[in-house]
Amino acid sequence: AEDVAMQVEAQDAVMGQDLAVSVVLSNRGGSPRTVKLHLYLSVTFYTGVTGPVFKESKKEVVLAPGASDRVSMPVAYKEYRPHLVDQGSMLLNVSGHVKESGQVLAKQHTFRLRTPDLSLTLLGAAVVGQECEVQIVFRNPLPVTLTNVVFRLEGSGLQRPKILNVGDIGGNETVTLHQKFVPVRPGPRQLIASLDSPQLSQVHGVIQVDVAPAPRGGGVFADAGGDSHSGETIPMASRGGA
Known part of the structure; x- marks a missing residue:
């Protein structure tokens, strides 16, 4: 049964500052669930081409019945600065599976770093x-x-x-x-x-x-x-x- 839901939280990331990408996992079933998660981040070009992954994280989360948990991956400015391109867009890929049921989880989320106004x-x-x-x-x-x-x-x-x-x-x-x-x-x-x-x-x-x-x-x-x-x-x- 696909009783684990996954949601990528919207980013309000500001250019030049550290940021964190987050995923919320929710167990909608009546049994505990163990989720193995893989987050990886890359930049995207205005042409739509995705650059190489420059930050990744692997996590294992145990969810009690009816419980939710947030998984975050901090990204420092010094980590993403060398990879920035003109649009300041990033792509977060999240993949994982539920150990007990074999349910597969997959999401993509594109967000742009906010620049200051004049x-x-x-x-x-x-x-x-x-x-x-x-x-x-x-x-x-x-x-x-x-x-x-x-x-x-x-x-x-x-x-x-x-x-x-x-x-x-x-x-x-x-x-x-x-x-x-x-x-x-x-x-x-x-x-x-x-x-x-x-x-x-x-x-x-x-x-x-x-x-x-x-x-x-x-x-x-x-x-x-x-x-x-x-x-x-x-x-x-x-x-x-x-």
Whole structure:
């Protein structure tokens, strides 16, 4: 009888931090059950190809009738860091069998490491044709330096795509940028920022900008500020630790 149920717990793993993958076993029968379990973890590429297993664990669990038990496998950042790829996706394979009944257990679970968001704050009112400023704050979640960091900033009616080269950001360091732009169209707009580096990608931030019409007699600038063809090296407004 298949009286042992297995559930993989959803992961809320943060890039740069240690994590733990967990499986919950439940004995729904009236007799004790001994489960031999094998957990193994690998990374997955955006193409769908799975990399080699870099962490595994074997456990034997005895379940009383009606009882449940959680089996966890801790994974340190230093263990998964060398295997990380651009998407930060991982695949947990779990296999096992119940000694008394011969029941076979098998599950696969894919999860992605969560990256931090960029925090965007509008400094002042947004008005068509008038210069406005946005503040971007980012905290490096990794204990290693991010090199060749590039910010991208864009927004329809707000800012042509602009590339900001900021260089290196130290491990667990917080940086703040200020960027000016000139809205060209009124109404609700979105300003979108992203960060990319060889060590960390998939970092985004967005802010809703309600642009007021130009005051009577005010001109409208045709240029939304920023050149989409060349990168700009921008100094940090401030640097601080965690």
